[in-house]
Amino acid sequence: MVETIEWTADGVVMIDQTRLPRETVYVTCRTYQEVAEAIRNMVIRGAPAIGVAAAMGVALGMLDSDEGDFDAHLERVCGALAATRPTAVNLFWAIDRMKRVALGLRGHSLNEIRARLIDEAVRVYREDIAINRAIGANGAPLVPDGKRVLTHCNAGALATAGYGTALGVVRAAAEAGKKISVYADETRPFLQGARLTAWELQQDGIETTLITDNMAGYFLRSGEVGCVVVGADRIARNGDVANKIGTYSVAVLAKENGVPFYVAAPISTLDLTLASGDGIPIEQRSPAEVTHVFGVPVAPDGIAAANPAFDVTPNRYVTAIITEKGVAYPPYEESLARLAG
Ligand code: MRU
Numbered sequence: 001m002v003e004t005i006e007w008t009a010d011g012v013v014m015i016d017q018t019r020l021p022r023e024t025v026y027v028t029c030r031t032y033q034e035v036a037e038a039i040r041n042m043v044i045r046g047a048p049a050i051g052v053a054a055a056m057g058v059a060l061g062m063l064d065s066d067e068g069d070f071d072a073h074l075e076r077v078c079g080a081l082a083a084t085r086p087t088a089v090n091l092f093w094a095i096d097r098m099k100r101v102a103l104g105l106r107g108h109s110l111n112e113i114r115a116r117l118i119d120e121a122v123r124v125y126r127e128d129i130a131i132n133r134a135i136g137a138n139g140a141p142l143v144p145d146g147k148r149v150l151t152h153c154n155a156g157a158l159a160t161a162g163y164g165t166a167l168g169v170v171r172a173a174a175e176a177g178k179k180i181s182v183y184a185d186e187t188r189p190f191l192q193g194a195r196l197t198a199w200e201l202q203q204d205g206i207e208t209t210l211i212t213d214n215m216a217g218y219f220l221r222s223g224e225v226g227c228v229v230v231g232a233d234r235i236a237r238n239g240d241v242a243n244k245i246g247t248y249s250v251a252v253l254a255k256e257n258g259v260p261f262y263v264a265a266p267i268s269t270l271d272l273t274l275a276s277g278d279g280i281p282i283e284q285r286s287p288a289e290v291t292h293v294f295g296v297p298v299a300p301d302g303i304a305a306a307n308p309a310f311d312v313t314p315n316r317y318v319t320a321i322i323t324e325k326g327v328a329y330p331p332y333e334e335s336l337a338r339l340a341g
Contacts, residue, residue, distance in 0.1 A: 004049055004158050005056065007122050012056045014044045017158055021199035032061030032077045039084040039091070042190065046159020047233045047269055048132075051090030052125045054081045058098035059121040063114055070110075074102050086281040087242055087310045088233040089271045094124055128161035131266045134324035135165050136172030139229065139264055142320065142327070143173040143180065147226025150183040150216065150254075153244035154196035155231025155264065165264040166229040167200060169322060174206055181207035183219055187244060188212075189289040189307065213246050220250075220257045228254045232265040232321075239315035239332025240277025245308055251317035260319040267323050270340055277312035285309045 005014045011030040018041065019025050027043060029035045035057030038044050044053045061077030078095045085091060101120045105113045143149060149170055153159075156167035163171060174180045182201055187193035194210055201208040211219060219225055228250055234242045241247070241263050254261040274280060287305035291297060299305065321328040321336065328335035 004161060005044060005052055005125070007056055007059070007118065007125070012053065012060055014038060014053065015158070016043050017045055017196060018043055020158075020195050029057075029060070031064075032057045032080060035060060036080045036084050039081070045192070046154060046156075047088035047090040047231065048128050048160040048165065048266060049158065050085065050088050051094035051268065052121075052128055052161050054084075054091050055094040055098050055121040055124040057081045058095060058102070059114075059117040062102065062117050065110065065114075067110060070113075074099065085283055087283045088269075090233075090266075090268050093268045097124065125161045128266070129163055131324040132160050132163040132165055132168040133172075135264050135266065135322055136163065136168035136175075138324070138327055139169030139262065139322040140172035140176050140178070142227065142260070142262060142322070143169060143178060143229070144226030145178040148181050148183050148219070148224045149173075150185070150219065150225045150228045150250070150259075151197060152185040152193065152213075152216075152228075152230050152247050152250050153187045154192040154200070156197055156200045158196050158200060159231060164200075165231045165266065166262075167197065169229050169262070169264050170201070170206065171204065174204075182209070183216075183225065184208055184210050185213050185216055185246065185250070186210060187246065189293075190309075192244065213249075216250050217253045220253045220259050225259050227260040227262055227319075229262045229264055229322075232263050232269050233310055234274075234280050235263070235265060235270050235321065235336070236274040236277045236280060237270075237272045237333060237336065238276050239318055239321060239328070239330065239336060240280070241313045241315075241318055241321075242277060242280040242282070242310045243313065245311050248311040248313045248317075251313040255317050261313075261317055262320055262322055263313075263318055264322040267325060267340055270336060272337065272340060277314065280310075280312055282311070283309040
């Protein structure tokens with residue numbers, strides 16, 4: 001399987017997801033500012049992968065710290081990484097985790113702190129892969145044998161340290177011997193479905209059919225789709241789910257057609273400080289991503305365009321939330337608190 005991100009002696013190496021599937025290019029971020037830029041420009045994207053990148057970014061940034069300036073430098077590094085993308089809570093979760101380790105080591109030598117931060121970042125990376133395997137194992141029994149799975153965006157190996165959340169469920173079901181095939185929404189405007197999900201699943205030999213986003217209703221009504229499985233960027237206490245723009249429409253169409261709608265996400269994607277999805281900050285990206293495709297204009301010059309990158313699916317459309325600690329069913333206030341506790 002493809003390596004999404006790796007800590008190396010030269011810096012943080014990541015596959016450039018803006019260039020897939022045409023080119024497989026790895027970039028090396030040698031400073032925390034370069035890691036922040038890579039997150040902002042979506043060289044690396046997907047909630048858990050952003051978290052891993054941020055953890056590695058903190059470790060990288062603190063290599064330049066000095067004794068007198070330690071706390072201020074930590075704030076600077078964490079602040080720059082936190083200012084990249086607002087919706088995926090894994091980013092803030094990872095930064096907080098690294099910060100806690102750094103502050104807990106006050107009084108130790110700088111060399112020791114630096115080494116421990118690198119260890120912690122690599123631990124975040126390794127844990128994520130294990131978590132995704134557990135999500136896959138918990139979710140695989142929910143996937144009907146011999147039917148299609150519909151997914152939106154990319155919640156695969158590329159969106160995580162490896163294996164994936166939603167695609168982890170697909171992979172685990174396939175590994176368990178189920179006959180699995182996938183409808184992948186192309187996911188306008190950034191085309192994570194067409195460029196990344198289709199590419200990943202093709203490499204794995206999992207039968208995949210690419211569809212445009214507006215075809216989802218047609219296929220959900222056809223009876224061929226056994227379930228929808230998507231990832232998440234942030235899940236509120238009541239089970240409202242923020243995920244890639246267009247997820248909400250898929251969820252409503254799934255319910256309308258009696259198709260189960262599953263969300264696969266690690267516990268680190270839960271934001272139990274938020275009572276509902278109304279409090280989730282939604283990233284607004286450049287209108288140019290809507291008016292242009294690969295730099296080519298597809299709309300008249302000067303037209304207004306909106307580009308919210310995520311939407312919130314109310315909990316009533318969510319059949320279950322699959323985590324590494326088990327599967328949560330409604331009422332989510334209770335089931336999520338139990339799993340997180
Ligand atoms: O804008 P992106 O590509 O970072 O959005 C990604 C998604 O919405 C994913 O579905 C989500 O982060 C879960 S990834 C396991």
